Amino acid sequence: MRPLVAFAALVVIIAATVTAAGPLRAAVRPSAPAPAECIDAPVPLGALAPAEPAWCDGYSSAVDTARRGTNTWADSFAGAMHSSLGAGYLVFDDARRTISHAATTVYRTETFAHNDHWMVDIAGSGSPIGQYEGSAEDFFVGPNNGGSLMRPDEAFHFDDGKLVVQFDVSAGMTAYGERVWPEVVVTTAPRPSTRETNGWYAAGQFGGAAAIGCALPADRLSECRIYDADKITAWLSAQSAAGAPSVYGGTPLGERAAAWRLCRPTDPDASCRDHFRLELTRDSVSLFVNGVKYMQHAGLPSASQLPAELLTQPVYVYFASWAYLPEATVARVHWGAIAINPQLQLMK
Numbered sequence: 001m002r003p004l005v006a007f008a009a010l011v012v013i014i015a016a017t018v019t020a021a022g023p024l025r026a027a028v029r030p031s032a033p034a035p036a037e038c039i040d041a042p043v044p045l046g047a048l049a050p051a052e053p054a055w056c057d058g059y060s061s062a063v064d065t066a067r068r069g070t071n072t073w074a075d076s077f078a079g080a081m082h083s084s085l086g087a088g089y090l091v092f093d094d095a096r097r098t099i100s101h102a103a104t105t106v107y108r109t110e111t112f113a114h115n116d117h118w119m120v121d122i123a124g125s126g127s128p129i130g131q132y133e134g135s136a137e138d139f140f141v142g143p144n145n146g147g148s149l150m151r152p153d154e155a156f157h158f159d160d161g162k163l164v165v166q167f168d169v170s171a172g173m174t175a176y177g178e179r180v181w182p183e184v185v186v187t188t189a190p191r192p193s194t195r196e197t198n199g200w201y202a203a204g205q206f207g208g209a210a211a212i213g214c215a216l217p218a219d220r221l222s223e224c225r226i227y228d229a230d231k232i233t234a235w236l237s238a239q240s241a242a243g244a245p246s247v248y249g250g251t252p253l254g255e256r257a258a259a260w261r262l263c264r265p266t267d268p269d270a271s272c273r274d275h276f277r278l279e280l281t282r283d284s285v286s287l288f289v290n291g292v293k294y295m296q297h298a299g300l301p302s303a304s305q306l307p308a309e310l311l312t313q314p315v316y317v318y319f320a321s322w323a324y325l326p327e328a329t330v331a332r333v334h335w336g337a338i339a340i341n342p343q344l345q346l347m348k
Contacts, residue, residue, distance in 0.1 A: 046175050046269060046331055053330050054112050054119070055110050063086060065078060066088045071157055072344035074337075082113070090151055092192055093108075095148060096146040096199065099205070100196050101194070103141070104199065105127065120332070124330075140199060142324075145201075145325075149185070150320075156315055157314060158280070163279075163280045164277065164341055164342060166339040167276055167339070168275050170334040170335075171217070173269065181217040181323075183201060185317075186317055188314065193208050200324070201322065210310050223250070224285050228307050238250030238251045238295070242300060244301070255292055269334040274290050277289075321333035
């Protein structure tokens with residue numbers, strides 16, 4: 001269930017400071033099978049039988065498939081089999097529970113590579129009996145929300161005032177409903193904070209730092225939120241212009257419907273693994289899907305622009321797999337190739 005539109009107006013949040021939250025974990029550990037959890041384990045949402053949760057299987061050795069350059073990064077994950085990610089990545093599994101110590105029913109995630117792409121499994125125990133949902137408070141608390149964040153173990157900069165992030169992900173899986181979505185976050189924070197600005201979205205995990213997070217739900221109603229150190233300062237969607245004089249798209253209509261595909265629960269994830277391109281400048285946010293312009297907010301007024309810190313300081317790019325799980329289930333998010341500032345020359 002997506003939070004009510006009214007939540008967007010609730011932007012006064014207690015200031016948060018990014019502090020150390022335990023050591024960063026490079027994604028090279030093997031999975032530890034947990035037999036008790038794997039007896040009659042459900043097929044994850046977004047997967048096909050006989051798939052089982054990632055923690056029910058062991059891993060092979062990780063392969064480093066990334067290509068690095070000065071202020072640029074690319075990875076096709078070609079050659080990655082059933083393994084953890086290469087040592088060039090940092091993974092924050094079960095981020096809310098282990099870092100901000102949020103009271104969430106999402107209790108486990110695992111990030112892994114498989115057959116030339118990478119995936120994340122997310123497990124939630126569902127809403128406690130008698131728990132009320134639907135209040136504005138849920139947007140900040142997110143009692144059934146959580147997931148995993150992954151980023152390259154390098155910082156990047158805006159190049160000539162622009163940052164470009166490209167990625168392949170199966171966002172249009174109808175099995176997700178409104179409960180599971182990929183999200184890309186750009187922030188000055190090298191790790192999630194011990195304090196949240198909101199619990200509903202992955203971008204809310206960086207209190208105390210400037211950030212922008214763009215969520216790609218299965219209903220194809222794309223949306224981005226811009227944050228200063230303390231609160232959401234702009235919500236960008238088909239419903240919210242945030243003062244921009246030029247607004248385009250954000251909904252699956254016309255040419256955009258064919259660009260961003262849907263797949264049925266019986267389809268393999270590759271049937272809707274689309275190519276997304278996010279372009280950020282100080283006063284514009286543009287999203288392309290398979291080469292088609294899908295959403296754009298241009299000419300943002302000063303109050304809604306990206307915070308200056310994002311353009312003047314090193315930034316980190318997180319690929320988040322996030323979910324709202326009010327019922328006990330496991331969900332799987334499928335990612336593919338990623339690239340950051342692909343317009344720059346990669347080193348050989």
